[in-house]
Amino acid sequence: xxxxxIPKNYDAKTWEDALYQKWKESGLFDPDTxxxxxxxxxxxxxxxIVLPPPNVTGRLHVGHAAMLAIEDTIxxxxxxxxxxxxxxxxxxxxxxxxxxxxxxxxxxxxxxTRYDFSREDFLARLAAFAKESRSDIRHQIEKLGSxxxxxxxxxxxxxxxxxxxxxxxxxxxxxxxxxxGYRTVNWSVKGQSTCSDDELEHIxxxxxLSTFRxxxxxxxxxxxxxxxTKLGDTAVAIHPDDERYKKYIGKVFDIPSFAGGPAxxxxxxxxxxxxxxxxxxxxxxxxxxSHTDYDVYLRHKEEIRFTQGGEAVIGxxxxxxxxxxxxxxxxxxADARAKVIDSIRTEGLLEKEEAxxxxxxxxxxxxxxxxxxxxxxxxIDVNKTFxxxxxxxxxxxxxxxxxxxxxxxxxxxxxxxTYFHWIENLRxxxxxxQIWFGHQIPVWxxxxxxxxxxxxxxxxxxxxxxxxxxxxxxxxxWTFSTLGWPDREAKDFKTYHPTTxxxxxxxxxxxxxxxxxxxxxxxLEANPFDTVYLHGLVRDAEGRKMSxxxxxxxxxxxxxxxxxxxxxxxxxxxxxxxxNDVKLSEEKILAMRNFTNKLWNLSxxxxxxxxxxxxxxxxxxxxxxxxxxxxxxIQASVTAHLEKYELSLxxxxxxxxxxxxxxxxxxxxxxIEKNDALLRQVFDTLLRLWHPFMPFVTExxxxxxxxxxxxxxxxxPWPHREEKLPAKPGAEAPFELLKDxxxxxxxxxSIYRIDPTRNMRIGxxxxxxxxxxxxxxxxxxxAHIDAIENIGSDTPENAVLIQAGxxxxxxxxxxxIDKEQELARLNKELEETLKYIEGIKARLSNRAFMDRAPEHxxxxxxxxxxxxxxxxxxxxxxxxxxxx
RNA sequence: GGGUGAUUAGCUCAGCUGGUUAGAGCGUCACAUUGACAUUGUGAAGGUCACUGGUUCGAGUCCAGUAUCACCCACCA
Numbered sequence: 001x002x003x004x005x006i007p008k009n010y011d012a013k014t015w016e017d018a019l020y021q022k023w024k025e026s027g028l029f030d031p032d033t034x035x036x037x038x039x040x041x042x043x044x045x046x047x048x049i050v051l052p053p054p055n056v057t058g059r060l061h062v063g064h065a066a067m068l069a070i071e072d073t074i075x076x077x078x079x080x081x082x083x084x085x086x087x088x089x090x091x092x093x094x095x096x097x098x099x100x101x102x103x104x105x106x107x108x109x110x111x112x113t114r115y116d117f118s119r120e121d122f123l124a125r126l127a128a129f130a131k132e133s134r135s136d137i138r139h140q141i142e143k144l145g146s147x148x149x150x151x152x153x154x155x156x157x158x159x160x161x162x163x164x165x166x167x168x169x170x171x172x173x174x175x176x177x178x179x180x181g182y183r184t185v186n187w188s189v190k191g192q193s194t195c196s197d198d199e200l201e202h203i204x205x206x207x208x209l210s211t212f213r214x215x216x217x218x219x220x221x222x223x224x225x226x227x228x229t230k231l232g233d234t235a236v237a238i239h240p241d242d243e244r245y246k247k248y249i250g251k252v253f254d255i256p257s258f259a260g261g262p263a264x265x266x267x268x269x270x271x272x273x274x275x276x277x278x279x280x281x282x283x284x285x286x287x288x289x290s291h292t293d294y295d296v297y298l299r300h301k302e303e304i305r306f307t308q309g310g311e312a313v314i315g316x317x318x319x320x321x322x323x324x325x326x327x328x329x330x331x332x333x334a335d336a337r338a339k340v341i342d343s344i345r346t347e348g349l350l351e352k353e354e355a356x357x358x359x360x361x362x363x364x365x366x367x368x369x370x371x372x373x374x375x376x377x378x379x380i381d382v383n384k385t386f387x388x389x390x391x392x393x394x395x396x397x398x399x400x401x402x403x404x405x406x407x408x409x410x411x412x413x414x415x416x417x418t419y420f421h422w423i424e425n426l427r428x429x430x431x432x433x434q435i436w437f438g439h440q441i442p443v444w445x446x447x448x449x450x451x452x453x454x455x456x457x458x459x460x461x462x463x464x465x466x467x468x469x470x471x472x473x474x475x476x477x478w479t480f481s482t483l484g485w486p487d488r489e490a491k492d493f494k495t496y497h498p499t500t501x502x503x504x505x506x507x508x509x510x511x512x513x514x515x516x517x518x519x520x521x522x523x524l525e526a527n528p529f530d531t532v533y534l535h536g537l538v539r540d541a542e543g544r545k546m547s548x549x550x551x552x553x554x555x556x557x558x559x560x561x562x563x564x565x566x567x568x569x570x571x572x573x574x575x576x577x578x579x580n581d582v583k584l585s586e587e588k589i590l591a592m593r594n595f596t597n598k599l600w601n602l603s604x605x606x607x608x609x610x611x612x613x614x615x616x617x618x619x620x621x622x623x624x625x626x627x628x629x630x631x632x633x634i635q636a637s638v639t640a641h642l643e644k645y646e647l648s649l650x651x652x653x654x655x656x657x658x659x660x661x662x663x664x665x666x667x668x669x670x671x672i673e674k675n676d677a678l679l680r681q682v683f684d685t686l687l688r689l690w691h692p693f694m695p696f697v698t699e700x701x702x703x704x705x706x707x708x709x710x711x712x713x714x715x716x717p718w719p720h721r722e723e724k725l726p727a728k729p730g731a732e733a734p735f736e737l738l739k740d741x742x743x744x745x746x747x748x749x750s751i752y753r754i755d756p757t758r759n760m761r762i763g764x765x766x767x768x769x770x771x772x773x774x775x776x777x778x779x780x781x782x783a784h785i786d787a788i789e790n791i792g793s794d795t796p797e798n799a800v801l802i803q804a805g806x807x808x809x810x811x812x813x814x815x816x817i818d819k820e821q822e823l824a825r826l827n828k829e830l831e832e833t834l835k836y837i838e839g840i841k842a843r844l845s846n847r848a849f850m851d852r853a854p855e856h857x858x859x860x861x862x863x864x865x866x867x868x869x870x871x872x873x874x875x876x877x878x879x880x881x882x883x884x
Numbered sequence: 885g886g887g888u889g890a891u892u893a894g895c896u897c898a899g900c901u902g903g904u905u906a907g908a909g910c911g912u913c914a915c916a917u918u919g920a921c922a923u924u925g926u927g928a929a930g931g932u933c934a935c936u937g938g939u940u941c942g943a944g945u946c947c948a949g950u951a952u953c954a955c956c957c958a959c960c961a
Contacts, residue, residue: 008921009921009923209961223961226961273961274961277960278960278961279960283960285961290961291959292959295959296959358960359958414888414889417888418956418957421886421957425958506955507956543896543954574909575897581954581955583896583897585896587910587911588896588910594921594924595923597921602920603920604921605920606920607920649898652898655909656908663920663921664926
C-alpha cells in the first residue's frame with residue numbers, strides 16, 4: 001500500500017464551504033456560462049425550475065432543507081445530463097407573516113406598535129429586517145449545496161416583481177376580473193386585517209346550539225350558535241318543499257325589538273340550501289356575518305335586505321355596533337351573546353339549548369377566531385366569464401382545464417382530485433390586506449375618479465389605495481416574473497417558460513400552486529410548469545410535526561455543521577416519495593453520514609491501491625464482467641428513476657450497489673486481480689451517479705483523485721448506458737458460467753474474502769486466479785454449474801473439484817458442511833421443489849387456467865416449470881456429490 | 885358531513901399491471917477484525933401481510949364491508 005495523505009474520515013467541514021465557493025465562482029450554476037464553456041450544448045432541451053421562495057420571516061427549517069435537497073438533486077442530474085438547466089432562487093416578502101413578526105419584535109424590544117411610526121419609517125424597519133433575513137436564507141441555501149443561479153436571484157417585493165404585479169393587476173382590472181366590492185370577508189380582529197378562505201385554519205370546539213323564536217308570535221323557531229348575530233337577521237330561510245313552513249314563504253314579520261335590541265323585519269324565503277332535518281329546519285339569515293348567509297342573500301337580493309337598514313351589527317373592532325341597539329352597542333361578541341341568551345330566556349322565547357360540536361375558522365397568522373363582517377375590499381372574480389380565443393371562460397375553468405387537459409401533471413396523482421374539488425368550492429379571492437408591508441394596490445382615487453395603472457396617474461390630488469395585496473398574488477406570478485415578464489421578449493422568458501417542474505410541499509397546493517396556474521393561464525395562456533411534484537412534511541422520528549413547543553425541531557444548519565450537508569440531504573431523500581411525509585431522526589442522519597464516509601474510504605482505497613494508468617479500461621475477468629454489467633444496469637435504472645422523480649428509489653439502488661457489490665465485493669476482488677484501470681473507471685462512474693445526491697463528498701473525491709477530465713464533477717457528463725465496456729473476446733462460455741455463479745452469490749449476499757489464512761471453504765478458479773468464498777449458501781450456485789457436468793473428486797485434499805470448461809471450482813466439503821444437515825436441507829428443498837413442480841404441472845393441465853390465463857402468463861408458467869425442473873436436477877446431482 | 889391516505893419483522897418502510905418459499909435498512913444476538921473504512925465485516929433470530937367475506941386455478945397485491953390511525957375539505961345554521 002502506498003503512503004497517502006488522505007485523512008481516514010471524511011470531514012465535511014473542511015470541504016463544503018470551499019467547494020461551494022469554487023462552484024459559485026465558476027459561474028456554472030448559470031446555464032449561459034455552461035454554454036459558453038462548451039459544457040452544455042445550445043441545442044439541448046431546457047430544464048427549468050423556480051425555487052419556492054422561502055418567507056423572509058427568518059431561518060430555514062428542515063422542510064426547506066428537504067425541498068432544497070430534492071430540487072438540487074434533480075437539477076444537478078439534468079445539468080450533468082447536458083440539459084440547459086436553470087434553477088432560480090429567491091425569497092418571498094410574505095406580507096402579513098413578516099409584518100406581524102416585525103411588529104412582535106418591535107413590541108418586545110421597544111414597546112412600540114406600528115402606529116408609533118410613519119408608514120414610511122415602519123416600512124424601512126421591515127425592509128431592514130427582510131434584508132437581514134434574505135442574507136441568512138441565502139447562506140442556508142448555500143450550506144446545503146444548492147446549485148441555484150444566484151445571478152438571477154429574485155425577491156417578490158423587488159422592483160422587477162413589483163412591475164409584474166402592477167401589470168398583472170391592471171390587466172385583470174381592465175378585464176373586470178378584479179373588482180372592489182362591499183361583501184363579507186374573513187376579518188381577524190387581532191390582526192386588523194382580512195384573510196382569504198385558504199388562510200383559515202378550522203378548529204373544532206364545543207358550542208351551544210340555542211333554539212328560539214324572534215318573538216312570541218313569530219311562527220317559526222330557529223336554531224343558532226351565534227345568537228348575537230341574530231340582532232342583524234333579515235330573513236329566515238326554509239326548504240322550498242318543507243310542508244310545515246311552506247305557507248309562510250314570502251311573508252314579512254316585524255319584530256319591534258328583538259332581545260331588547262333593535263327592531264327586525266324578517267322575510268321568509270325558500271332556499272334549497274336549507275336542510276329540513278337539521279335543527280328546526282329553518283335558518284335565520286344574517287347576510288352581513290356569514291358567508292353562507294351572504295350567498296343566500298345574493299340569491300334573494302330582490303326579496304331581502306343586506307342589513308336592517310343600518311350597518312352590520314359587528315364592527316371591525318370585534319364589538320357590537322350601534323345597529324345592534326343601545327343595549328348591546330360596544331359589547332364584545334361574547335358578552336353580547338350571553339346577554340341575548342339571557343334576554344330571550346327571560347322573555348320565554350328560548351325553547352332549547354344543546355351542546356354541539358362546531359368548527360370555526362381561525363386566522364392561521366394571528367390565531368384568533370375570525371369574524372365574518374362586510375367590508376369594502378378588492379376581489380378576484382373567479383366565476384366571471386371573459387372572452388378567450390373566441391369562447392367564454394372563467395378563471396375557475398382555466399384553472400381546471402390546465403390540469404384536466406394534462407398540460408400540468410400533479411404528482412402524486414391523487415392530489416389532482418383534491419385540486420378539482422377545491423376549485424369547485426372556490427369563492428372570489430379577497431386580495432386586499434390592511435397591512436403596510438407588501439405591494440400597494442395600484443389604484444388611485446381623486447374625488448369620484450378612480451384610476452388603475454402600472455404607474456401613478458399624472459396630475460394633482462391623486463391618492464393611492466392604502467391597502468396592500470395578498471402575498472400570494474405576487475407569488476402567483478413567480479414562474480414568469482422571475483424570467484423577465486412582463487417583457488414578453490425577454491430571453492429567459494422565451495427560453496425557460498413554461499418551467500419544467502415545480503417542486504413544493506402539498507400544504508401549499510391551494511395557496512400557491514393553484515394561484516400560479518390561475519395567473520399563468522390567464523396572463524400568458526400557458527401552464528406555469530409541466531409537472532408539480534408535491535413533497536410531504538418532514539416529521540420527527542415519532543412522526544410528529546416539528547414544532548417549537550415539542551422541542552423536536554432539527555435545525556438544518558446544526559446538522560450540516562456536525563454531520564455534513566450530504567448526510568442530511570440523503571437522509572431527507574431516502575424514503576421520500578411524493579405526497580408522503582418523511583421521518584427524520586438523528587439515527588438516520590448518522591447512518592447516512594457513515595455512508596458518506598464509506599464513499600470517502602473507497603476513494604482512499606482507490607488512491608492507495610491503484611495507480612492511474614493510460615491503459616484503456618478493459619474487462620479482464622469474470623468479476624470485471626459482472627461489475628460492469630451490474631453497473632450498467634444500475635446506471636440505466638438510476639437514470640430511469642430520476643426521470644420519474646423517484647429519488648428515493650434511485651438512491652436506494654445506488655447505495656445497495658455501492659456498498660454490497662462494489663465496496664464489499666469488487667474491491668476485494670481487485671485486491672488480487674488488480675485491474676486498476678477498470679476499478680478507477682467503475683469508481684468514477686459511481687461518483688458521477690452519486691453526485692446529484694451527495695455533491696460535496698463526491699466533488700471532494702473528484703478533486704483529490706481526478707478520475708475524469710471535467711473541471712468539476714458537477715459538470716462531468718452523466719454516465720449513459722451506452723458507455724458500457726466491450727466484453728473481453730473469447731471468454732464467453734466459462735465466463736457466462738462464472739457470472740452466473742457470482743450473480744447467485746450476490747443474491748444470497750455472501751461476501752468473499754481472499755485471505756487464505758482464514759477458514760475459506762470454497763475456491764473458484766478462473767484461469768490463473770482463484771477466488772475463495774466461504775458461504776455454504778454458495779453451494780446452490782455451485783450446484784448450478786454441476787448441472788453442466790464435469791465433476792471431479794480429488795485435488796486438493798478434502799475438496800471436490802468441479803470443472804466447467806476452463807473454469808474450476810474447489811469445494812472444501814469437510815470444512816463447510818455438516819453433511820447430515822446439508823443433506824437434510826437439500827432433501828427438504830428438493831421435496832419442496834418437486835411439490836412446486838407438481839403445482840405448476842397441475843396448473844398447466846388445468847383447463848380453466850389454460851382457457852382464461854393470458855398467454856404471457858401461461859408462457860411464464862412454462863418457463864417456471866423448466867427452471868424448477870432444472871433446479872430439481874441440480875439438487876439431485878448435488879445430493880449425489882455429497883453422498884460420494 | 886364529504887374525501888384522501890395508511891395498516892407487511894421490535895422500529896422505519898419496499899413489494900410494479902395478481903404468479904414459486906413476502907424483502908431491505910435500523911435495532912437485537914453470535915462471530916470476526918494489524919488490512920481503504922469499527923463511521924467495519926460475516927452470519928443468525930425475527931412476519932396469521934389489521935380483520936371478515938368475495939372474485940380467481942392462485943390474493944400482501946383486485947372487489948366489498950369492518951376496525952384503528954393520520955391528513956384534507958365543508959354553507960348543519
